[in-house]
Amino acid sequence: MELVRALRAGEEAAFSQLVDTFGRSMLRVASLYVRDRAVAEEVVQEVWIGVMRGIDRFEGRASLRTWLFSILVNTAKTRGAREARSVPFAALGDDAVQPAVPEDRFLADGTAWPGHWTNGPAQWGAPLDRLLSRETRDVIAGAIDRLPEMQRRVVSLRDVEGWSSGEVCNVLEISETNQRVLLHRARSRLREAIERSAIEGND
Amino acid sequence: MSEREITCQELVELVTEYLDDSLPPDRRLLFEEHLAFCSACGTYLEQMRLTIRLTGTLREDDLDPIARDSMLAVLRGFAR
Numbered sequence: 001m002e003l004v005r006a007l008r009a010g011e012e013a014a015f016s017q018l019v020d021t022f023g024r025s026m027l028r029v030a031s032l033y034v035r036d037r038a039v040a041e042e043v044v045q046e047v048w049i050g051v052m053r054g055i056d057r058f059e060g061r062a063s064l065r066t067w068l069f070s071i072l073v074n075t076a077k078t079r080g081a082r083e084a085r086s087v088p089f090a091a092l093g094d095d096a097v098q099p100a101v102p103e104d105r106f107l108a109d110g111t112a113w114p115g116h117w118t119n120g121p122a123q124w125g126a127p128l129d130r131l132l133s134r135e136t137r138d139v140i141a142g143a144i145d146r147l148p149e150m151q152r153r154v155v156s157l158r159d160v161e162g163w164s165s166g167e168v169c170n171v172l173e174i175s176e177t178n179q180r181v182l183l184h185r186a187r188s189r190l191r192e193a194i195e196r197s198a199i200e201g202n203d
Numbered sequence: 204m205s206e207r208e209i210t211c212q213e214l215v216e217l218v219t220e221y222l223d224d225s226l227p228p229d230r231r232l233l234f235e236e237h238l239a240f241c242s243a244c245g246t247y248l249e250q251m252r253l254t255i256r257l258t259g260t261l262r263e264d265d266l267d268p269i270a271r272d273s274m275l276a277v278l279r280g281f282a283r
Contacts (some may be wrong), residue, residue: 004204006237010281010282010283012279012282015275015278015279015282016275018278019266019270019271019275019278020266020271023266023271023274024265024266025262025271027266027270038280040225041270041273044274045273045274045277048274048277048278049277052278052281099212099215099216100215100216100218101215101247103212104213106211108262113210114210115210115211115212115213116210116211116212117211117243117244120242120243120244120246120247121243121246121247121250123246124253126249131253131257132260136255136257137261138262140257140258140261141261144258144261155258158260159255159259160258160259160261160262161262161263162259165223180219180220180223180225182272183219184216184218184219184220187219187235187251187254187255187258188215188251189259190254191251191254194253194254194257195250
């Protein structure tokens with residue numbers, strides 16, 4: 001609430017604190033609704049204006065962070081809907097029926113051990129510090145970009161922004177079960193993308 | 204009578220529920236019993252944990268200074 005008081009007072013330090021605490025994350029979240037980077041920046045600017053106009057009425061029932069992101073998501077949604085190619089909405093998408101691991105990696109029914117690995121997952125040869133490099137980050141960012149829309153939103157909010165499953169369900173208006181299915185598919189795809197790059201990295 | 208054991212193919216579909224701590228206790232037990240004897244599934248679970256950790260590093264990107272300045276400019280318009 002100290003930050004809220006300082007914002008009401010129009011203190012410069014409060015503005016920097018607000019931007020440095022939330023700015024980067026707000027831009028990323030806006031990008032989940034509007035793909036164009038310049039438009040995402042405009043969305044965030046609109047949010048700052050809405051926040052400053054509404055700050056006197058902010059009662060602190062929700063946290064400042066929750067309030068900010070609910071304004072952000074509403075603004076980004078409206079903007080995204082205006083620009084969206086009209087894709088039919090499917091909560092889970094076709095990819096939801098894909099298994100986490102291709103079924104040919106497991107022994108078939110009728111064998112001695114149906115459902116057990118034919119070959120287990122290969123060890124990732126690359127050491128952790130290499131996996132933590134810029135290169136792996138680019139691999140993951142690229143793989144997230146190629147995910148179906150709802151998977152991209154769920155995994156970005158959960159695993160990039162670090163939101164709880166409850167927060168993600170609220171904001172995306174999906175059930176706990178759908179959230180988990182989407183997250184599971186998305187993480188499985190990201191694991192595959194890292195695997196491809198980590199194993200190539202063995203040579 | 205306990206439920207039958209789970210296969211590797213079933214285990215890989217339960218990983219997110221396991222990590223979110225939302226498996227029912229009996230399923231959780233079967234999951235952990237499976238892990239105790241299956242090193243391939245142990246490797247898989249570790250890779251999923253590492254995937255989540257690596258995805259989290261995308262959060263560390265800095266705000267581009269130009270975008271930061273224009274955000275501050277908008278806010279300063281409200282200074283009183």
